[in-house]
Amino acid sequence: MSVTYLEAIRAAQEKALTDDPRVFIYGQDVGAFGGAFKATKNLAAEFPGRVMDAPLSEDAIVGLAVGAAIEGARPIVEMQFADFSTVGFNQIVNQAATLYYRTDVPCPIVVRLPSGGTLGAGPFHSQSMEAIYSHYPGLVVMTPATVEDAYSMMLEAVSIDDPVIFCEHKLLYYHLKADKLPDVAQPAGKARIARAGRDATLVTYSAMLHESLQAAEDLVEEGWQIEVIDLRTVKPLDTDTVLASVARTGRLLVVGEAWPWGGVTAEVISRVATEGFGLLDAAPMRLNAKDTPVPYHPDLWAAHRPTATTVAARLRQLLTQ
Amino acid sequence: MVTAVKEKTVAHNDLDPALIVRAYRVMLLARATEDKLASLYRAGMIKGGVFLGKGQEALSTASSIFLKKGDIFGPLIRDQAGRLAFGDTVLDTLRTYLGSAQGPMRGRDGNIHRGRPRDGYYAMISHLGALVPVVAGGLYARRLRGETGVVGVTSIGDGGTSTGAFHEGINMAAVEHLPLVVVVANNQYAYSTPNNRQFACADLLDKAAGYGIAGFKCDGTDPMACLETLRLAVQAAREGNGPQLVVATLLRLVGHGEHDDAGYVDAALRKANVGRDCLEVGARQLIAADLATADNISQWTKEAQAEVETALNKAQREKGPNPNAEDWQAISTEHLVDGHYDAEEE
Numbered sequence A: 001m002s003v004t005y006l007e008a009i010r011a012a013q014e015k016a017l018t019d020d021p022r023v024f025i026y027g028q029d030v031g032a033f034g035g036a037f038k039a040t041k042n043l044a045a046e047f048p049g050r051v052m053d054a055p056l057s058e059d060a061i062v063g064l065a066v067g068a069a070i071e072g073a074r075p076i077v078e079m080q081f082a083d084f085s086t087v088g089f090n091q092i093v094n095q096a097a098t099l100y101y102r103t104d105v106p107c108p109i110v111v112r113l114p115s116g117g118t119l120g121a122g123p124f125h126s127q128s129m130e131a132i133y134s135h136y137p138g139l140v141v142m143t144p145a146t147v148e149d150a151y152s153m154m155l156e157a158v159s160i161d162d163p164v165i166f167c168e169h170k171l172l173y174y175h176l177k178a179d180k181l182p183d184v185a186q187p188a189g190k191a192r193i194a195r196a197g198r199d200a201t202l203v204t205y206s207a208m209l210h211e212s213l214q215a216a217e218d219l220v221e222e223g224w225q226i227e228v229i230d231l232r233t234v235k236p237l238d239t240d241t242v243l244a245s246v247a248r249t250g251r252l253l254v255v256g257e258a259w260p261w262g263g264v265t266a267e268v269i270s271r272v273a274t275e276g277f278g279l280l281d282a283a284p285m286r287l288n289a290k291d292t293p294v295p296y297h298p299d300l301w302a303a304h305r306p307t308a309t310t311v312a313a314r315l316r317q318l319l320t321q
Numbered sequence B: 001m002v003t004a005v006k007e008k009t010v011a012h013n014d015l016d017p018a019l020i021v022r023a024y025r026v027m028l029l030a031r032a033t034e035d036k037l038a039s040l041y042r043a044g045m046i047k048g049g050v051f052l053g054k055g056q057e058a059l060s061t062a063s064s065i066f067l068k069k070g071d072i073f074g075p076l077i078r079d080q081a082g083r084l085a086f087g088d089t090v091l092d093t094l095r096t097y098l099g100s101a102q103g104p105m106r107g108r109d110g111n112i113h114r115g116r117p118r119d120g121y122y123a124m125i126s127h128l129g130a131l132v133p134v135v136a137g138g139l140y141a142r143r144l145r146g147e148t149g150v151v152g153v154t155s156i157g158d159g160g161t162s163t164g165a166f167h168e169g170i171n172m173a174a175v176e177h178l179p180l181v182v183v184v185a186n187n188q189y190a191y192s193t194p195n196n197r198q199f200a201c202a203d204l205l206d207k208a209a210g211y212g213i214a215g216f217k218c219d220g221t222d223p224m225a226c227l228e229t230l231r232l233a234v235q236a237a238r239e240g241n242g243p244q245l246v247v248a249t250l251l252r253l254v255g256h257g258e259h260d261d262a263g264y265v266d267a268a269l270r271k272a273n274v275g276r277d278c279l280e281v282g283a284r285q286l287i288a289a290d291l292a293t294a295d296n297i298s299q300w301t302k303e304a305q306a307e308v309e310t311a312l313n314k315a316q317r318e319k320g321p322n323p324n325a326e327d328w329q330a331i332s333t334e335h336l337v338d339g340h341y342d343a344e345e346e
């Protein structure tokens, strides 16, 4: 038996609903239909009254979750696509994110964002929004790249007392598989060395982990050993693991699918440059999507986002400078 | 001054026969175009989703057919017909789905996300409701420029009426007394979500009273009723009576997108009046009114299909965008383009 990334997210929500009566799910089409991607398949039938179709109102959906959280519930809300969370942005960044700081009352909501590009999805069904949410104090931002993390981090997201932005990558939904769901989990907030290496550190997260691992594999033939770090959670960002790796390799490339201005890749480089400057043998590099909306045409999209090919090319640059 | 809600189901005495025929032929062309899109999708020739308006052609056509050059049209998901009635072409439709560099979106955006804003044909973003205030803004600017008699029409689904932007946009248009017509296609579902999980008012038309604007109701499966209703609504807006809300009831006769089998649709609805195919209703109406014979209609259908084939042959031969030749710039002000990232790539 194998389980996909999407099934892991569904299973984690099922477990959360089973284990904790305070949990409920709210979002467009999440009920009998099971969600646009089927992440809540059958849950409405299994948990009557706790998995409900919402009106087409992201602002109100997040607002409702915040109110429910104040009263002790632990809502999971699904945005149909991450891109539509901009319509609920005010409630996320001003209501949910400030509540604990202002009132000492925590806000245990999970906002699920089906994120990232897929073939032919175009400008409004492809966005990666982790950087924007990380910018706001008061939010935890998770970006699982593996089936195991999708499962265990979703469970952890529900259990922690703060608002969690759960960026799940649509490209991984169906094709990424694991043999089984994990029994033990690495806690959120800790990065993971996905591949050990000595020549350079490649820091990444979410779907870009897989492009990066492929690139690292491609460079083996050329004699390079690349260490690949999966951040897992981009806020908080596990700087220690990154610095420890750079201390071993002396070189750093950071890869992300989001836009280049600011963002996770810039944050990692900024931290290493300020706290680990002496560890670097070469200027750190980064690779992001291009600074335009995510294009529709497959050829444009392929050129817009980092791929194993462009990651490998950037690594060669890094290794030979 | 705002007009009180006049809830009416209108008769179709004042329609120009030539316009009725033109409208019906647009509906046929939209259907032929969408049938082709569906088969291209099934053949794997379209990347991404395909979202069709089958069953909504009558309402969609009526939404824009009373508009003139210089008016504004902001169509949404189910508006292939209204787009064609406003001057979009089958060729540009196919180009956009196939990603031709020669289409209006040049491969940068696709499918229903297309338009030519310079021609008053606004290009929707996916975020539902977002176009309502934008069309209002277009009308606001026209008024600032001293233009009179301009009308803007935008459409939305039952689901889209639950957005903040819909509410804010209509309220603002009412406050500004703008010539905006909002056409709500209540096709009973927003993706899988039925009306009873979407709104609690007895009728979406009730919202018009809350905004202080005029409201019209019509049977979206009845082409004549759609035409007459929109004729009145557009005329009222053009004559300076402020925003008009049109609510039509109908059913989409396809899935939300071509990936969706619409298994959630209540079978009773399919059999009810809302489940009628407006093309069939229209054919009966044309024949009854002596505006066409059954032979005319099958001839027009063939002509529509031939037009689609011709356009497809052309669109399929056109090249997609070349990533290496793209300028990869998202702003028009050359000297303010942040060229840093290009340099980073060298």
Ligand SMILES: Cc1ncc(C[n+]2csc(CCOP(=O)(O)OP(=O)(O)O)c2C)c(N)n1
Pocket (backbone or CB within 6 Å): A028, A056, A058, A080, A084, A087, B077, B078, B126, B127, B128, B156, B157, B158, B159, B160, B161, B163, B185, B187, B189, B190, B191, B252, B256
């Ligand atoms: C703000 C926003 N949230 C979610 C979506 C995802 N979505 C696309 S179409 C759709 C249903 C729309 O229903 P309705 O407005 O009734 O139009 P219909 O599809 O029935 O024509 C949803 C939820 C969206 N496009 N925009």
Ligand SMILES: [Mg+2]
Pocket (backbone or CB within 6 Å): B157, B158, B159, B185, B186, B187, B188, B189, B190, B191
């Ligand atoms: Mg609808």
